[in-house]
Amino acid sequence: MKWQSFSLNRGIVFLSLVVLGLVLVSNHHLGYSFGDSIFRALGLPPWSEQGNHGLHISAITGIFLLIAGYLGATIYYLPRYRKIRSRIIIGCIAFVWLSPIVSEYAMFILKYNSTGIRSVAYSLKDSQCSFQTYENNRVHANCSLTLYNYGNQPTITLRPVTDNHPEIVFQPETFFVSPHSRVTINKEFIAVPDKELNFSGWSRVTKYEIEASGETKIVE
Template identity: 40%
Template sequence: MIFISAAIIGLVLLPINHLGNSVGDDLFRWIGISPWAQGDRYGFHLPVILGSLLLIFGTIGVVNIYRPQYPKIMSRLILGYIAIMLIFPFVTEQLFFLTKFNSTSISSVAYSKKESQCNYSSEGKQVKAVCKLNIYNYGKLEQATIRPIMNGWLVPTEFKPKVVTLHPQSQTFLNEVFYGEQIEDTERQGSGSGIGLEIEVNGYKKKFE
């Protein structure tokens, strides 16, 4: 039983949802632990390490116990794991659209870092960012206030929030321009992916970092 439990827990931690986050990431953040050993997306990815070890341990144990009765159990388990990993993003996406179909609260909108990026330039303390943002609106929300979060910048920058129009029940790539201010006078330009986003709806805020 311990091997089956270990394999199941490992399999729960590893799959990636449609937003590009693993279930393990969300569970770690929910209990107040960073999924990364060193801050945001730096160091060892703890849920992946833990999930992989549990899955390997559980699979070896299950195979050793049941192989005499089911000679092909190893190949069947591996195919099952691959199938779960492949269909999980589609299942989570459809589940969110189904359960939040009529919602107009902040819970009905989400942001994915996948395929999102910003091109930025600065002059003095003024910063301009031209961004493509991957937004999910699962329900019937029509507007939200958003601003990019770029914690990885060498010079901290605060962008001004902007009100955007959302399409109901859809995934949309928003192309928006944001203006902000950095704490030091410096001139630079470039582009970045993995951009975070703050979303505000009716006074409630949610950050995707």
């Protein structure tokens, strides 16, 4: 009886590893993985280098757990359930596909009555900026970004932030946003640095300083 209980628990452990691995590697609706959010909440860096560069530690951990759980569950259940491999694979595909959809709806429900900075989120997906320096040392940033207003925040003020060039401080712009909405913003931001420089380039991963109801946060 004890051996049967241990054997059953071992099967549950393998399936739990599969689920945990899926959570770490799956993306939510903001364009980055749940693993990144979990690692940051635990005070751990999800990437080996700053600015989301280097080795993606949370994803590597998730893949390792997913493989270990899949192999263990297959070996354990295969003698009794011949379709266990296809069932796990189909379940993994469904989990990854549904994750961003479920997370988006969940946030709108959980933060339906929120205001201020808690109501606002920045989506990494489909967001980008191009930078160019023009006459009179004016730096222009043509940005396209997606924002979520989960609750009832009426206005959002934001500006792009460049880590490598702290002397470039873009003027913030204020936008009116509908409650409980997902909006795409296309806007040109302007900065006039104190010293002359020639700054140009393109970036899909851009930091923004967002202000709502007197509260400010940096998102990327």
